[in-house]
Amino acid sequence: MIHDSILRDRLVTGDKSASDVTRDIARPILNNPTTSWKIGFTLSLVFLGIFGVSLLYTLWTGIGVWNINKSVMWGWDITNFVFWVGIGHAGTLISAVLLLFRQKWRMSINRSAEAMTIFAVICAAMFPVFHMGRVWVGYWALPLPNAFGSLWVNFNSPLLWDVFAISTYFSVSLLFWYIGLIPDIATIRDKVKSKLGKTMYGFFSMGWTGSTRTWARYELVSLILAGLSTPLVLSVHTIVSTDFATSLVPGWHTTIFPPYFVAGAIFSGFGMVATLLVVARKVMNYENYITIGHLDAMTRIIMVTGTIVGIAYLTEFFIAWYSGNVYEQYAFANRAFGPYWWAYWSMMSCNLIAPQVFWFKWARTTPWFIFIMSIVVNVGMWFERFVIIVTSLHRDYLPSSWVMYSGSLTEIGLFLGTFGIFFTCFFLFAKFLPVINMSEIKSILRNRE
């Protein structure tokens, strides 16, 4: 019995059949690259080159080419680290949390969001790794015996928790992404014409046949991985927030940080997903798969999480006043009215005020406007991390330590360069793997409720 739900719009429009789904989604893989893909990929390579040059200069000359100093010892590097890790959260959130909540609209966007997670975590990892300075002894962060040069690691340190959290998050996200890809890789294996393509897709499809027995176990393994990934995604950004919250720096030493950081991560992650998908649906002709309904759902989440983040900003201010702690009060007054007031108000405008526009249906259903707003969200979330890090550090307990900080050309180059890493990976992904989960989309074509 086939019937349309009276409650919801169709998740896939255009009366698509299963073969239409394969044809539409596999088109970029089976055909030669389009001009827009070539232009985008070349531009990404340029930014990747900027990253390479900036990194080489940093390694060759030393970490002194960054403007970080004895007071502001974390600057653009850790700002960028938290920015990229935050973006990396939407992928697992969309795949895992929305899977557990049986939200079928996730099916059109989960694949690219998971890919985004992996690429964003790679970008994030660059900053703490190279901030170490002597990157060649970076393995000291791992639990290795004393004979390797360092002592055993300190299990009380949030920085060590980060090593475990981010590496686990990356590995499990990669596994989750790959398991989700196997049926689609098998579809490409059976469609691709070239010998090299058949060999490569054959290798990575692991002999997938679509057996009913395998599908039953596959769905169970996906569900359990989703159940594992959900607390994992919460733990990762909670741990990132404890890098700050367990210190005694005014402006950092607050218990609100874990939920506030997690909400911020989801907010910025959805911002980046919206940036990518609004463009991808147009350029790759996926408008029947990533519909206005999908954009509507994503923007609602952006609005809700933006509001949670905004409430956290206001709560911080209230608690600083209510605590009676003069250092805490100064730190927050300095954020809003000190020399970095422009960064603070950029953050407030982009993260709290701007997303309120999504109360209006027009704003939630107009792709070009959503694209602009997604950029605003990303800019705002970068400023949030800059505000937290730089405004708290630049005014130490000792006025003699007070300094101003701005990123050097190398730091700016590294940050812009990570966009090169991110988009180079994303363009390669869009060329060689299905951007939308074909097998899941085929299962909802009948719109059963």
Added chain:
Amino acid sequence: MGILDKKLSLRDRNKMLIGVWEDEDQLVATASKLVHAGVHIHDIYTPYPVHGLDRIIGARRSKLARIAFFCAITGFTLMTTMIWYMYVHDWPMNIGNKPVRFTPSWAPVMFEGTVLCTAFGMSFFFFWRNRLVHGIKNETLDIRQTDDRLIVAIETVAGMDEKAILDMMKKGGAVEMREFENGVQTVI
């Protein structure tokens, strides 16, 4: 019973009757009728998960959840032992005069290790059980079974009324029917 599900391989199978469907609902109804008529369906191959088919063909409930739990316990034990050995037993570190014993600050590393071990351990067993190996030769009956066709494979046994089965498949909406013997398929 070994971990590898040998039913997934098509090697050394008797003659098989293959039915090809385009419509999922017709397939489910026909598969159900065939099973009620006493026919043993070897497997059904679909490009997407069709819920309920596993129960129709009599596939047993997976034990993966139990394996996941076992992996979780292993991961938790390994991480707790590792931290205790490094931090308490081998080289106690005095950092800020904090006590060198089990504290809640161990929890993040224990948790991450548990998740890592569970995810990879369970997935490893999933791959093993389902004969999913890099580079293995895929045994597809029809190249369209990963695209838009749903394939039913029935292994023949002595005394089986093949004509009656083929009739049921045709009436049930099969768009193609074939015989599969010694790796060769013949259209019926």
